[in-house]
């Protein structure tokens with residue numbers, strides 16, 4: 003039986019954060035997509051810090067137009083609404099700080115840090131433990147709102163055959179169940195800290211810290227031999243993140259910048 007993700011359980015655990023108002027935590031037993039709900043609410047004027055969380059999604063969205071497996075057997079499906087004063091080209095920072103927040107939250111609760119695969123995947127070994135989907139409404143120079151959705155595989159005992167080789171859960175890895183509410187709270191607390199720093203620090207000052215910490219938390223950032231599915235596909239060795247937060251890969255034709263993801267490790271020479 004999944005643990006209860008109700009607003010009354012979650013709100014006291016995230017006191018003093020922008021996510022703390024129980025009336026702005028929206029819990030669904032089943033919903034199409036928490037990102038979709040959050041985007042609709044944002045259009046209707048919902049407040050920054052609103053949280054949308056579900057036990058099950060019937061049309062969970064993943065990156066690149068993919069779906070996100072969201073059955074009611076112990077996953078965490080959570081989206082937050084943010085209204086940052088950012089240029090659309092800087093929204094990548096929100097994805098990176100959310101990845102860091104998920105990394106810190108899982109480390110705190112589990113006692114073992116997951117890996118981060120640029121830009122948005124939370125990994126245990128070669129399998130995906132979670133993912134982040136950032137969606138926004140913006141004009142050419144200004145972001146109106148951003149919805150950051152996080153899917154974490156926590157208590158699933160198994161996955162459908164097509165995902166079994168690429169997905170894992172905390173339960174599969176450790177043989178026991180984990181409290182989703184505690185993990186959700188740790189994630190929101192960490193994201194609150196990161197987001198406040200991003201908003202208050204000049205982006206120019208804070209971006210260096212995000213890059214350094216992301217590189218420290220990711221075995222993909224430096225010296226990994228990777229295949230990248232963009233620009234016709236290329237392979238090479240990662241050489242860190244650039245000043246805008248994009249991953250750089252040293253290829254035979256020089257250093258290439260990965261813009262959208264689709265990075266996987268391949269055996270080196």
Ligand code: BTN
Pocket residue numbers: 034035036037038059061062063064065066068070078079080081122123132133134135151152153154
């Ligand atoms: C990915 O493809 O790796 C991103 C997956 C993001 C899934 C989460 S689950 C909560 C939120 N609602 C959605 O429909 N998608 C995101």
